[in-house]
Every structure is written in structure tokens, then in C-alpha cells.
Amino acid sequence: MIIDVHGHYTTAPPQLAAWRRRQIDSAGTPFTEKLVISDDEIRQTIGDSQLRLQKERGTDLTLFSPTAGGMAHHYGDETTSRQWTQTVNDLIHRVCTLFPESFVGVCQLPQSPGVSPANCVDELRRCVEEYGFVGCNLNPDPTDGYWTGPPLTDRFWYPLYEKMVELEVPAMIHVSMSCNPNFHGTGAHYLNGDTSAFMQLVLGDLFRDFPALKFVIPHGGGAVPYHWGRYRGIAQDAHRPPIEELLGNVFFDTCVYHYPGVRLLVEVVGADNVIFASEMIGAVRGIDSRSGHYFDDTKRYVDALGELSDAERIRIFEGNAKRVYPRLNKVLAAAAG
Amino acid sequence: MIIDVHGHYTTAPPQLAAWRRRQIDSAGTPFTEKLVISDDEIRQTIGDSQLRLQKERGTDLTLFSPTAGGMAHHYGDETTSRQWTQTVNDLIHRVCTLFPESFVGVCQLPQSPGVSPANCVDELRRCVEEYGFVGCNLNPDPTDGYWTGPPLTDRFWYPLYEKMVELEVPAMIHVSMSCNPNFHGTGAHYLNGDTSAFMQLVLGDLFRDFPALKFVIPHGGGAVPYHWGRYRGIAQDAHRPPIEELLGNVFFDTCVYHYPGVRLLVEVVGADNVIFASEMIGAVRGIDSRSGHYFDDTKRYVDALGELSDAERIRIFEGNAKRVYPRLNKVLAAAAG
Numbered sequence: 001m002i003i004d005v006h007g008h009y010t011t012a013p014p015q016l017a018a019w020r021r022r023q024i025d026s027a028g029t030p031f032t033e034k035l036v037i038s039d040d041e042i043r044q045t046i047g048d049s050q051l052r053l054q055k056e057r058g059t060d061l062t063l064f065s066p067t068a069g070g071m072a073h074h075y076g077d078e079t080t081s082r083q084w085t086q087t088v089n090d091l092i093h094r095v096c097t098l099f100p101e102s103f104v105g106v107c108q109l110p111q112s113p114g115v116s117p118a119n120c121v122d123e124l125r126r127c128v129e130e131y132g133f134v135g136c137n138l139n140p141d142p143t144d145g146y147w148t149g150p151p152l153t154d155r156f157w158y159p160l161y162e163k164m165v166e167l168e169v170p171a172m173i174h175v176s177m178s179c180n181p182n183f184h185g186t187g188a189h190y191l192n193g194d195t196s197a198f199m200q201l202v203l204g205d206l207f208r209d210f211p212a213l214k215f216v217i218p219h220g221g222g223a224v225p226y227h228w229g230r231y232r233g234i235a236q237d238a239h240r241p242p243i244e245e246l247l248g249n250v251f252f253d254t255c256v257y258h259y260p261g262v263r264l265l266v267e268v269v270g271a272d273n274v275i276f277a278s279e280m281i282g283a284v285r286g287i288d289s290r291s292g293h294y295f296d297d298t299k300r301y302v303d304a305l306g307e308l309s310d311a312e313r314i315r316i317f318e319g320n321a322k323r324v325y326p327r328l329n330k331v332l333a334a335a336a337g
Numbered sequence: 338m339i340i341d342v343h344g345h346y347t348t349a350p351p352q353l354a355a356w357r358r359r360q361i362d363s364a365g366t367p368f369t370e371k372l373v374i375s376d377d378e379i380r381q382t383i384g385d386s387q388l389r390l391q392k393e394r395g396t397d398l399t400l401f402s403p404t405a406g407g408m409a410h411h412y413g414d415e416t417t418s419r420q421w422t423q424t425v426n427d428l429i430h431r432v433c434t435l436f437p438e439s440f441v442g443v444c445q446l447p448q449s450p451g452v453s454p455a456n457c458v459d460e461l462r463r464c465v466e467e468y469g470f471v472g473c474n475l476n477p478d479p480t481d482g483y484w485t486g487p488p489l490t491d492r493f494w495y496p497l498y499e500k501m502v503e504l505e506v507p508a509m510i511h512v513s514m515s516c517n518p519n520f521h522g523t524g525a526h527y528l529n530g531d532t533s534a535f536m537q538l539v540l541g542d543l544f545r546d547f548p549a550l551k552f553v554i555p556h557g558g559g560a561v562p563y564h565w566g567r568y569r570g571i572a573q574d575a576h577r578p579p580i581e582e583l584l585g586n587v588f589f590d591t592c593v594y595h596y597p598g599v600r601l602l603v604e605v606v607g608a609d610n611v612i613f614a615s616e617m618i619g620a621v622r623g624i625d626s627r628s629g630h631y632f633d634d635t636k637r638y639v640d641a642l643g644e645l646s647d648a649e650r651i652r653i654f655e656g657n658a659k660r661v662y663p664r665l666n667k668v669l670a671a672a673a674g
Contacts, residue, residue, distance in 0.1 A: 258569075
């Protein structure tokens with residue numbers, strides 16, 4: 001079985017974006033408009049895109065969440081964020097209900113700049129307990145490009161971590177859009193978010209306080225595996241534990257869109273901490289005009305890793321996902337039941 | 338000959354930091370104190386550290402600049418930055434005068450948040466024409482961690498670029514310290530700065546306006562080579578030119594502190610665009626307790642690249658530096674008589 005832990009509903013019907021635009025424009029006044037999307041529209045937008053690509057590429061199941069760039073937690077206020085978050089999580093639940101064999105839900109959180117992440121606990125619980133979602137996306141920068149909040153190791157975040165541990169759900173640490181003209185969204189802000197988050201974890205003692213907490217750092221960990229020696233050295237110079245100690249809690253996905261990058265990732269981090277993912281349909285949608293293959297068809301790069309044992313390959317494609325997302329494991333066991 | 342294009346005077350006598358502390362504390366009032374450091378103190382702090390390491394590692398010449406983290410352009414105002422910049426550039430000039438065979442100068446610029454980079458032209462000219470410096474360090478984020486200025490492709494920066502082209506000096510795009518608690522300096526802000534700068538260049542047409550302008554992106558280009566496929570794909574999706582077209586103007590140094598990273602860098606970017614550097618004595622000062630070698634002894638990683646031809650190796654160690662820093666080439670030609 002091949003599980004892709006990083007997929008977004010970027011192909012939602014256009015009513016969603018239009019609704020969101022009107023919601024943002026109405027900030028400060030009540031917005032009670034209902035989003036109307038039919039099941040057939042969902043079937044079509046999934047069937048023509050994510051589901052088609054799953055079949056073409058030979059993957060089986062995607063952990064599916066709202067568009068990451070669209071979380072856009074900086075718009076409006078906490079109420080704006082909560083309404084938008086509930087709306088898109090509801091939509092993900094409908095996708096997963098219509099295609100239960102192909103998609104399992106991961107939720108957005110109703111974060112808002114300066115607001116305690118305790119405000120996310122209810123929505124996380126709702127999505128996990130009522131909808132059967134197995135993880136969440138956690139935005140380390142709800143300002144969307146200005147990073148004026150506290151690092152992930154700050155106690156500010158602890159109420160959310162407590163609930164995550166209680167519910168047995170990991171978080172993918174995933175920034176959203178960038179409104180800072182210095183940071184292109186998918187080409188800079190995403191990778192910077194990944195890199196910054198890892199370095200925060202190197203310096204903090206978060207997993208001493210939460211030994212069961214698990215994070216997935218997407219996009220192959222930003223710059224981290226490429227600079228693994230730098231991190232090892234910085235940790236040693238700073239008298240921090242070896243960074244390998246983080247690997248009980250921190251995992252990296254394979255959203256690295258060329259073979260040399262994926263090879264380095266697995267070589268450096270090791271097969272136990274790499275989780276297959278494609279981010280599709282996401283940051284890079286095109287077919288490489290040189291190879292004739294989709295840039296984000298990351299399965300091809302993993303398949304090409306000749307040095308992997310069968311057991312390692314299964315861990316990357318399936319085993320690590322089941323381990324990091326224990327609720328996913330239960331869903332699959334029940335389905336196989 | 339082995340040229341290291343990225344070294345900082347991080348070992349300057351303690352008077353320098355004390356002077357700087359008093360200068361910052363005096364911001365808003367005139368500060369006329371003279372920095373007093375003897376030639377012997379310079380000889381000792383260089384001889385015991387950078388010069389010793391050059392000899393131990395078998396490198397010949399370092400392009401030497403003030404401590405990058407110490408540029409700290411956000412302190413005080415433009416006058417503060419200018420006085421500090423002149424002071425540290427003068428100190429670099431003294432190092433290069435005392436050790437002309439081992440160090441060639443690269444200057445800091447008197448940048449200040451919100452102030453036009455036109456204010457840097459005089460100091461750049463002074464360092465190049467009067468001191469014989471061959472390059473400059475350009476901070477893409479003078480706010481030191483909040484990124485509220487315009488991207489490098491904005492016309493805001495053009496007066497500086499015009500002078501760089503006229504003087505035939507490249508810039509290393511190098512952020513300074515981070516005062517944002519989300520970004521560790523050397524473990525996040527440095528790499529994020531490199532990544533963000535490259536992506537700005539992908540989206541802009543800077544080198545159409547300045548075909549002779551050259552940038553070195555340090556720290557192996559941040560996340561960029563590891564994510565080369567992502568950048569190729571984003572450029573293609575955005576109908577931008579292939580990113581390889583940037584390689585006439587953009588070069589990456591080898592400050593990547595493990596072999597798999599340096600191997601990926603050279604494999605992906607190609608030997609024509611990789612320039613040897615160690616950043617020493619800088620971000621990572623320790624000896625790897627596992628290998629027994631300095632993390633930042635990057636020559637070992639390049640030496641270990643078995644697939645390099647002799648010609649490629651010479652380009653990485655020497656040829657590319659001479660090409661990107663034409664004034665260095667002239668200095669070396671003159672010395673060789």
C-alpha cells in the first residue's frame with residue numbers, strides 16, 4: 001500500500017474561493033452566507049484531478065487537507081479564521097465520505113495572529129472525533145510572512161499540543177500564503193517555514209515536555225537535510241543533544257521534486273524518518289518539459305532509489321505513516337477487518 | 338591555488354565588540370570614540386585562527402569580510418550603520434595589509450532599514466578603489482529578521498547595482514543577525530535569506546537590466562539546490578525563463594557542512610557555478626565528535642568528490658572565483674608579476 005501523507009484540495013469548485021473572498025471582504029460584519037457545493041461537483045473536481053493522479057501514479061491513499069496557501073490565518077480576526085476553517089474542514093470531510101478508500105482527512109486549524117492556540121482545540125477535537133480525521137496542519141506563522149508570534153517551542157502552543165497528544169494526532173508544520181513580497185509562497189516561505197521550525201526544535205526541549213508529540217516537516221524538511229552537518233554542528237557547539245534525538249518525534253516528507261534531493265533526504269535522515277508524500281495537487285503542477293513526467297510525481301524518485309531494501313521502501317511508503325498517524329492505522333485496520 | 342571566498346573576521350580582539358556595544362548604546366547622541374587595536378593584536382587573532390586553519394587545511398587565500406552576524410544593520414540609524422561599517426571595513430583592510438598573501442578584502446555596506454542603498458555607493462567605492470577590496474556583502478534584510486523592505490529585484494536597489502557593475506565587484510547576498518525569535522541566526526535566518534533571495538531572482542528580470550551583475554549565494558544556496566526541481570517547476574509553471582539562465586549571474590558557495598550536501602550541490606548546479614568557501618571561522622566552529630574533523634573544513638568534502646575532473650576541481654577551487662571576482666584576478670595577476 002502506498003500512502004501519500006500530503007495532499008490538498010486545491011481543485012475545489014470555484015464557489016469556495018468566491019465565498020472566501022466575500023467572507024474576507026465582510027470582515028467586521030456578520031457573514032452568514034452558506035457555501036453551496038454539490039456532491040457531484042466534489043466528485044468531479046476530485047475524480048478529474050487527485051483521484052486520477054493517484055491511479056496514474058499507483059498510489060492508494062492520500063491524507064487530504066484544505067489548501068495550505070488558503071489557510072491565510074492573517075485575514076480578519078479569530079472569528080473569520082474559525083468560520084473559514086470549519087467550512088473547509090467540512091468540505092474535506094465530504095471528500096473523504098465520498099471517497100473513503102482514497103482519502104482520509106487532515107484538518108486546518110482556526111489559528112489567528114496573537115490568539116492562543118487553545119482556540120484550536122475544539123475544532124481539532126471536532127474533526128478528529130466527529131469526522132475521523134487523523135492529523136492537523138499547524139501554521140508556525142499565522143501572520144503569513146512576518147513571523148511576529150512566538151516559536152513553536154514556546155508554552156504559548158502547549159494547549160494545542162496537549163490536545164494533539166490526547167487525541168493521538170500529529171501535526172504537519174505547514175505555513176500558509178505569504179503576504180511578504182520578500183517571500184514567494186511555495187518557493188521561499190514554505191521552505192523557510194520548514195527550516196525555521198526544525199531549528200526551533202533543535203534549540204528547545206519541547207519533546208521532553210511532550211514525548212508523544214509528533215511533527216511532520218513537509219517539503220523534505222526545507223533546507224534541513226541538505227544542511228544536516230550544519231545542524232549537527234550547531235547543536236554540538238550549543239551543547240544541545242545530538243539532532244538525531246529529534247528523530248523520535250520529527251519526520252520529513254518526500255515533497256522534493258527531483259531525484260538527487262530525494263536521494264539525499266533518505267541517505268541523510270534514514271528510511272525510518274521519511275514519509276512518502278507528493279503535495280499534489282500543489283506547489284508545482286506542471287510536467288517537466290525535459291523528462292515528460294510531473295515534477296511532483298515523487299513516487300518515481302523513491303522508486304529509483306536502488307539502495308533501499310524492500311523493508312525500507314515499505315516503511316517510506318506505508319509503515320512510517322501508520323506509525324506517525326496512529327488513527328490512520330486504526331482506520332486501515334478496521335477497513336481490512 | 339585554493340581560494341576561499343567566504344571568511345569573516347569573527348576573531349577580532351574584544352575591543353571591537355565593546356566599542357560596538359558603546360556605539361549602539363549611544364545611538365541618538367554623537368559617538369566619537371576611536372577604536373584602538375594594535376597591529377600585534379590583529380596578527381595574533383589572525384595567526385592563531387584563520388591563518389592557522391588555512392595552513393592546516395591547505396587553502397591559500399581567503400576573501401575576508403567583517404563578521405556577517407555583526408553587520409546588524411537594524412541598530413540605530415543610517416549614521417550608526419555608516420560609522421560601524423567604516424570601522425570594520427578599516428579593520429579588514431588592516432588584516433589584508435598585514436597578510437597580503439592570505440587575505441583579500443570584501444566589505445560590509447552601510448545599509449539601514451528603509452534607507453536607499455544609494456547610501457552604500459560611497460563606502461563601496463572607498464573600499465574598492467582605496468583599499469583594493471574585490472567584493473561586498475549585501476544584506477537583503479536590513480531589518481535583521483522582519484523583512485519589511487523590498488525584494489532584491491526592486492528598483493530600490495538599483496543605485497547600488499549600478500556602482501557594483503561599474504566597479505566590477507560582485508555581492509555575496511548575506512543576511513546578518515536575526516532579532517526575530519523565530520529565526521535562529523546561522524541555523525535559520527542565514528539559509529532562509531539565501532533561499533528567499535534566489536526565489537526573488539527567479540521571479541524578477543534583474544539580470545536583463547544588469548547583465549554584468551554577479552551574486553554569490555552563500556551556504557550552498559540555502560535550500561535551493563536541494564529543491565532544484567521545485568524551482569525548475571515553479572519557473573516553468575510561472576512562464577519564467579529556465580532557472581539555468583540565472584547561472585550566468587548567480588553562483589553558490591560550498592558552505593555546506595557534510596559530504597552528501599556538497600555532492601548534491603555540485604551534481605545539481607554544476608562545477609561552473611560552485612565556488613569554494615568555508616565560512617570559517619563562522620557558523621559552526623566545532624570538530625565533529627564522530628569524524629574528528631572540523632564541520633566547516635569543506636575542502637575535505639570537495640576533495641572527496643571522485644567524479645570531478647581535474648579541470649572542474651580547479652574551477653571550483655580557483656577558476657570560478659577569479660571569474661566572478663575580476664578584481665581578485667587582477668590582484669593575483671599583479672602579484673604573480
